[in-house]
Amino acid sequence: MQLGKNQRNMLTAVGFLSPNIIGFMLFTAIPVVQSLIISLYDWPTFGERKFIGLQNYIDLFTKDPLFPKVMGNTSIYVFCYVALNIVLALAMALWLTNIQRGEKLYRSVFFLPQVTPIVATGMIWKWLFLPKYGIINNFLGIFGVPDINWLGTTGTAMSAIIIMSVWQGFGYNMIIFIAGLYAIPESQIEAARIDGAGKWQVFIKIKFPLISPSIFFAIVMTVISSFQVFDQTMIMTAGGPANATNTLVLYLYNNAFTYLKMGYAAAMAWVLFAIIMIFTLLQMRLQKDFVTYE
Amino acid sequence: MNEIKTNRQTYKPIIKKAANHIVLTVLAFIFLIPFLGMVITSLKPETEVLLLPIRIFGSRLAMENYQRAWTFFPFGQFLFNSVFIALCTSLVAVITSSMSGYAFSRLHFRGRDLLFTMYLGTLMIPQQVTVIPLFIIMRRFGWYDTYAAMVFPVGFTAFGTFLMRQFLLTIPYEIEDAARIDGCGAVESFIRIILPMAKSSIATLLIFTFINSWKSFLWPLIITGSDRVKTLPLGIYMFNGQYGTDWSGLMSAASIAIIPSFLVFILFQKYLVKGITMTGLGGR
Structure with a gap:
C-alpha cells in the first residue's frame, strides 16, 4: 500500500517481462554485441585472439577470391528464388480463390513441404536429380533430353537447388496471398464486372492494387529469408561442384566451424546483417507508398 | 445477345470447373511426387x-529398410530427442511469450512502447549473427x-x-476491467x-515453435557433438555422409x-x- 500506482504497475510489468527479457538479453542482445566484437578479432576457436580492427572486413572484400563468388551465387539464388516463388504463389492464390470448392485441400498440398525438415526433402530431391537413375532425368529422357548430372555440373547445380527451394517454399506466400485476396470485398469486384471489366482487368485494376501491400511485404520477407539459405546447399551439394552452389551462410558456417576462423565468420555474419537491414529499411520506407488500403 | 449469354452461363461454368479440378489434381499429384x-x-x-527402366513398385515390401535406418544410427534416441526438444522449446516459448505479450499489450508502464520497438527490431537479426557467440557462450x-542448449536459446523468442501481443490486443478491455474492479490482481486476471x-493463439505459437524446432538444422549441427541430444535432421545428415x-x-x-510433421500439420x-x-513472419 505504500507503493504508488506507477511503481506497482512497474513491478507487475517487471514480473511478467523478466523471464522473456532475461532470455532475450542472454541469447540475443549480448550475442549480437559480442559477434560485432568477435568480427574485429583474429579469433581462432582454439588459441590466441588478436585485435585486428576492420581487417576481417577488408580481407573479405579485397583478399578473399571466394567471397565475391559466394556473394554472387547467393544473389543469383535470391533473385531467381524470390521471383519464381512470388509469381508461382500469386498465380496459385488467384487460381485457388477462383475455384470455390476444394480450395483448402489444394492449399494444404502446396503448403505441405513447408512443414517438413529441409534436410529430409533435400535428400529426396538429391535422389530425384540423380544422373541416369533419377526420376527427373528419366522423365526428360522421354523427350530426348540427354542425361544431366544436375547437382554435379557447375552450370545446373544452382538451378537444381532453386527448383527444389521453390517447391519447398512457395506455399507460404501462397497462403498470405490467398488471405489477402479473400479480404477484398466481393462488392468491389462485382462492381467492376458490371462495368464490363474482364478477368484480367479485374486483376490489374482491382485485385493487384489491393493486395500489393502483401505482395511487397512477401517479397521483402522472402528476400531476407532466402539470403540465409543453408540447409539445401549443405545437404544437396555441400557448396559444390567447384563452389558453384557455395552460398553466404554455408561459407560462413565452414569458416566458423570447419576452418575455425570465428572472427572472419562473424564479419561475414555482419555483412549478411547489413544486407538484411537495408532490405528491412527499404520495406519500412516504401511501405508508406505501397499501402493503398488499411 | 442476352439469350446467348444465359445459355453460355448454364453449362460453360460446369465444364470449366471440372477442367480446373482435373488440372489442379494433376498438378497436386506431380507436386507430391517427391513425397x-x-x-x-x-x-x-x-x-x-537403382534399376532401369524405373519401376514404380518393388517386388515386395521391404520393411528391413526401416530396421536398417533404425539400427545403423540410434534413431530411436534421435526421434525421442526431436520430440522432446520440440516440446520443451514450445513450452518455454509459450510461457515466456504469453507473459511478455501480456505485459506489452495490457499493462501500462513507462517505456513500454520503446521496449517493444526494440523487441521488434531484433526480429530482423539473422540467426547467423548470434550463432557464433552463442556457441562460445554455450561452451x-x-x-x-x-538439451538445455537445444531448447533455451531457441525458446525465448521476440x-x-x-504474436501474443498482437492477439491479446484484440481482447476487449471491458472483460478484464470488470474482473480488476472485483479485486482481481494482474496475475490472477492473466491466468x-x-x-x-x-487458447487459439497459444496453439498457433505452439505449432510454429514445434515445427521450427523439428525442422531445425544449423543450430543442432553446431551445438551437438555426441549422439545423446542429436535430432532426426542430423541423423539424416549422418546417413547422407x-x-x-x-x-x-x-x-x-x-x-x-x-x-510426424504431416500429422502435426x-x-x-x-x-x-x-x-x-x-504475422507473415513465423516459420519462414
Whole structure:
C-alpha cells in the first residue's frame, strides 16, 4: 500500500517481462554485441585472439577470391528464388480463390513441404536429380533430353537447388496471398464486372492494387529469408561442384566451424546483417507508398 | 445477345470447373511426387532402387529398410530427442511469450512502447549473427551438447512476444476491467481470464515453435557433438555422409522425419494458417 500506482504497475510489468527479457538479453542482445566484437578479432576457436580492427572486413572484400563468388551465387539464388516463388504463389492464390470448392485441400498440398525438415526433402530431391537413375532425368529422357548430372555440373547445380527451394517454399506466400485476396470485398469486384471489366482487368485494376501491400511485404520477407539459405546447399551439394552452389551462410558456417576462423565468420555474419537491414529499411520506407488500403 | 449469354452461363461454368479440378489434381499429384517417391523407395528392396527402366513398385515390401535406418544410427534416441526438444522449446516459448505479450499489450508502464520497438527490431537479426557467440557462450556455460542448449536459446523468442501481443490486443478491455474492479490482481486476471481466451493463439505459437524446432538444422549441427541430444535432421545428415548410396535406408529415415510433421500439420493446420496470415513472419 505504500507503493504508488506507477511503481506497482512497474513491478507487475517487471514480473511478467523478466523471464522473456532475461532470455532475450542472454541469447540475443549480448550475442549480437559480442559477434560485432568477435568480427574485429583474429579469433581462432582454439588459441590466441588478436585485435585486428576492420581487417576481417577488408580481407573479405579485397583478399578473399571466394567471397565475391559466394556473394554472387547467393544473389543469383535470391533473385531467381524470390521471383519464381512470388509469381508461382500469386498465380496459385488467384487460381485457388477462383475455384470455390476444394480450395483448402489444394492449399494444404502446396503448403505441405513447408512443414517438413529441409534436410529430409533435400535428400529426396538429391535422389530425384540423380544422373541416369533419377526420376527427373528419366522423365526428360522421354523427350530426348540427354542425361544431366544436375547437382554435379557447375552450370545446373544452382538451378537444381532453386527448383527444389521453390517447391519447398512457395506455399507460404501462397497462403498470405490467398488471405489477402479473400479480404477484398466481393462488392468491389462485382462492381467492376458490371462495368464490363474482364478477368484480367479485374486483376490489374482491382485485385493487384489491393493486395500489393502483401505482395511487397512477401517479397521483402522472402528476400531476407532466402539470403540465409543453408540447409539445401549443405545437404544437396555441400557448396559444390567447384563452389558453384557455395552460398553466404554455408561459407560462413565452414569458416566458423570447419576452418575455425570465428572472427572472419562473424564479419561475414555482419555483412549478411547489413544486407538484411537495408532490405528491412527499404520495406519500412516504401511501405508508406505501397499501402493503398488499411 | 442476352439469350446467348444465359445459355453460355448454364453449362460453360460446369465444364470449366471440372477442367480446373482435373488440372489442379494433376498438378497436386506431380507436386507430391517427391513425397510419394520417398515412401515408395523406403519400401523397395535395397537392390531394386537403382534399376532401369524405373519401376514404380518393388517386388515386395521391404520393411528391413526401416530396421536398417533404425539400427545403423540410434534413431530411436534421435526421434525421442526431436520430440522432446520440440516440446520443451514450445513450452518455454509459450510461457515466456504469453507473459511478455501480456505485459506489452495490457499493462501500462513507462517505456513500454520503446521496449517493444526494440523487441521488434531484433526480429530482423539473422540467426547467423548470434550463432557464433552463442556457441562460445554455450561452451562457457558447460551447455555444449546438452538439451538445455537445444531448447533455451531457441525458446525465448521476440517473435512469440510479437504474436501474443498482437492477439491479446484484440481482447476487449471491458472483460478484464470488470474482473480488476472485483479485486482481481494482474496475475490472477492473466491466468483466469486472459489465458483461457488466448487458447487459439497459444496453439498457433505452439505449432510454429514445434515445427521450427523439428525442422531445425544449423543450430543442432553446431551445438551437438555426441549422439545423446542429436535430432532426426542430423541423423539424416549422418546417413547422407556415410551411407550415401543406401537410398532405401535413407528414404526410411526421411519418412520417419517427415511423417510426424504431416500429422502435426493436418491436425493443427487451422492455427498455422492463422499465424501466417496474422504475422507473415513465423516459420519462414
